[in-house]
Amino acid sequence: MKFLDQAKVYIKSGAGGAGCVSFHREKYVEFGGPDGGDGGNGGSVLIEAVNGLNTLIDYRYQQHYKAKTGVHGMGKNRTGARGEDVVLKVPAGTQVFEEDNETLICDLTEEGQQFRLAKGGNGGFGNAHFKSSTNQAPRNANPGQPAEEKTIWLRLKLIADCGLVGLPNAGKSTFLSSVTRARPKIAGYPFTTLHPNLGVATSDGYEFVLADIPGLIEGAHEGAGIGDRFLGHVERTGVLLHLVSAQEEDVAEAYKIVRHELEAYGKGIVDKLEIVALSQIDILDDETKADKLAALAEASGKEVREISAIVGTGMTDILRELRKIIDTSIEPEDAG
Known part of the structure; x- marks a missing residue:
């Protein structure tokens, strides 16, 4: 296995799913009302120090990591599924820097440590969320929050006595x-x-x-x-x-x-x-x-x-x- 102690990586979290505009439709139900579900939250990008690694060689061959987008809300008050997270696995002793390679984001010195690098966007509210006594048939819903994206540097400093x-x-x-x-x-x-x-x-x-x-x-x-x-x-x-x-x-x-x-x-x-x-x-x-x-x-x-x-x-x-x-x-x- 080749040794690599520095790598540049692009990460992007998942955007939140959009809320749904929907109204309940059922036989013999005259005024079903709004039933649009909320969008699911987008996945986050995490980094974790794990056992069994002593190099960043994996990040030479893959430099782009994107979490999944949240699923849009649906009718019948169905909330969209949450987007899947992406976890970057690195050796203990890895430091994470901003794109300038000088501003430290986190320092993972022990196995099992985890840090969220990019938060997934929140899902938007469906129209059922906006129902009130004065607005019983809302026709608006929120879009999901946008994703976060950035370029980071991973730098390994071996843990030795x-x-x-x-x-x-x-x-x-x-x-x-x-x-x-x-x-x-x-x-x-x-x-x-x-x-x-x-x-x-x-x-x-x-x-x-x-x-x-x-x-x-x-x-x-x-x-x-x-x-x-x-x-x-x-x-x-x-x-x-x-x-x-x-x-x-x-x-x-x-x-x-x-x-x-x-x-x-x-x-x-x-x-x-x-x-x-x-x-x-x-x-x-x-x-x-x-x-x-x-x-x-x-x-x-x-x-x-x-x-x-x-x-x-x-x-x-x-x-x-x-x-x-x-x-x-x-x-x-x-x-x-």
């Missing part, structure tokens, strides 16, 4: 695949990951969700590489795991590049709790590893964890640390 950030080839996808059942594409070249991946990790019986986003490079906030458009998927996370590859010649510079891009993106990401880890340490000798750990600790101002997803070094400890932060929201002494 921990976000993995770092330069391309920092080992994020390898980390995700080793601790979850997710199977992201892994290869020895930059930008192997082209869209975010989610996985559920388990530590001491506690489950939490990891989000791996495509790697950042210098100038990502200006559109370099894949850019920073996927950073929105870590806006909702409680903690960031910042991986720096042991293959980097200058690990301090690699760390600073990603931090600068997070800061340039804004929206509070740079202020999140951060754990820094030197990944792929299995390729280093002890002396080189010590030098790179020291350089990275100085650049980040934090204690640096040592991990290798390939051989499993440090993986259990870092998962437990992440679980502790997510579970208790207590910041460890050296995470900032």
Whole structure:
């Protein structure tokens, strides 16, 4: 399944059915009086967060959604049927914006949340509604109210407990695949990951969700590489795991590049709790590893964890640390 985190959609509710002008006709009933029924209400357009979805790909192939019009009223005081609603099903974490793509309409953060995007028009009154002592044979009825229509933007921000950030080839996808059942594409070249991946990790019986986003490079906030458009998927996370590859010649510079891009993106990401880890340490000798750990600790101002997803070094400890932060929201002494 392809990943899509933004879609433009046209929606239109149903117009209300018109009221009916009718008079009762029956043998031996001389003055039957008005019996025109009311029109049915038009269907509404709703949006609902459901389980089992993690992409907006359905809205690439269908961009127009229209609810049914209410049925017109009929004689014998028969009210028209209500128009059928249309429900847009989206993943939890979907935001809905007006056509300007800036004005937020709603934010569906939990499964089962529902919001009405366009209300169906009310049905018109039939002539039976207007009968009175001074107007016993009304010959007028109301038309149904018109439909609402608009263009909206759907924008998905994945719901995850921990976000993995770092330069391309920092080992994020390898980390995700080793601790979850997710199977992201892994290869020895930059930008192997082209869209975010989610996985559920388990530590001491506690489950939490990891989000791996495509790697950042210098100038990502200006559109370099894949850019920073996927950073929105870590806006909702409680903690960031910042991986720096042991293959980097200058690990301090690699760390600073990603931090600068997070800061340039804004929206509070740079202020999140951060754990820094030197990944792929299995390729280093002890002396080189010590030098790179020291350089990275100085650049980040934090204690640096040592991990290798390939051989499993440090993986259990870092998962437990992440679980502790997510579970208790207590910041460890050296995470900032």
